[in-house]
Amino acid sequence: MPQVVVEHLSKVFKIADSQFTAVNDANLNVEKGDFISIVGHSGSGKSTLLSILGGVLNPTSGNLYIDGQDVYSMNANGLAEYRASKIGFVFQFSSLVPVLTAKENLLLPTIFSPRQHDGKEKRALEYLDLVGLGDKVNSRPFQLSGGQRRRVAIARAIMNQPELLLADEPTGDLDEDTEAEVMQFFEKINKEMGITFILVTHVLGLAEKAKKKFRMHGGKLSEIS
Ligand SMILES: Nc1ncnc2c1ncn2[C@@H]1O[C@H](COP(=O)(O)OP(=O)(O)OP(=O)(O)O)[C@@H](O)[C@H]1O
Ligand SMILES: [Mg+2]
Structure with missing residues (x-):
């Protein structure tokens, strides 16, 4: 059985007395270790789908x-x-906790994880x-640039060594060089850590790299195809 199975998934938002089908x-x-990209126009439902996959929005x-x-x-x-x-999530919009340092932001998800985390301080520094x-x-976030904050959010998403990483426009405010570096980082964790990857991006060059x-x-x- 594939790691992720999505079956006839729909999301309808109700606004006043009208409704809108976003997915x-x-x-x-999705097979374990897959690297998948999703492209699409603004408003086409990408973030909505990703939120459902991440367990944060009911379909x-x-x-x-x-995993069955x-x-x-x-x-x-x-x-x-x-x-x-199981899930690492890089949100489309910044999601760092403003009063915490970069390292503390990385350590935050480990507090809520049921797993034991030996050497998490060391791992935070390494990531x-x-x-x-x-x-x-x-x-702290206010002392970082937009692209630097995004990179903290990316490092944080893998702190719990997730099985599935969901990244929503993770290179949104990065310059081309940094974007390429982040993409290499994604490919590395996909290959070396075996983390399954679903990447939403409007950058066609990045989407092309997916399997x-x-x-x-x-x-x-x-x-x-
Ligand atoms: N909570 C909500 N209530 C009502 N409508 C919503 C809600 N969230 C999203 N939508 C609508 O659903 C559609 C899809 O939104 P979504 O955020 O998934 O698009 P997207 O593909 O991620 O776009 P973008 O590329 O701009 O990020 C949009 O038309 C949006 O207005
Ligand atoms: Mg979106």
Whole structure:
């Protein structure tokens, strides 16, 4: 069985007395270790789909199975544990805690993880170094540039050694060189740590690097050959 199975997944938002279908009958199988990209116009439903995959947004209908487990049949505690133990999420918009330093932001998710984390301090420093922020360990978000904050968020997403990394426009405010470095970092953790990767991006050059490519259009997900 694939690691991720998405079956007839839809999300309908209700606004006043009208409704809007943001994700329309999406189907997707992801094998462990896959590297998948999703492209699509603004408003096509990419972030909505990613949020459902990450266990943070209930679908209106359809099913999501991760490692054979029916994610949205779990109660709130089960869902929280699912997120903490299996998922790394790089959100589209900055999500760092402003009062914490870069290193403290990395350590935050480990507090909620049910797993034991030996050497997490060392790992936090190592990951910050990997994203080129070895000298910003004790900086707080307001002391960092937009691209640096994004890199902290990327390093944080792998702190719990997730099985599935979901990244929503992770290179959004990075220059081309930094974007290339971050992409190399993603390929490295995909290969070396075996982390399955789903990348939403509007940068076609990045999407091209994925092993499997998908497009979203008006809530419909389709594979690009
Ligand atoms: N909470 C919400 N309530 C109502 N409508 C929503 C909500 N969240 C998203 N939508 C709508 O669903 C559609 C898809 O939004 P989504 O954020 O998934 O798009 P996207 O593909 O990620 O776009 P972008 O590339 O701009 O980030 C949009 O039309 C948006 O207005
Ligand atoms: Mg989005």
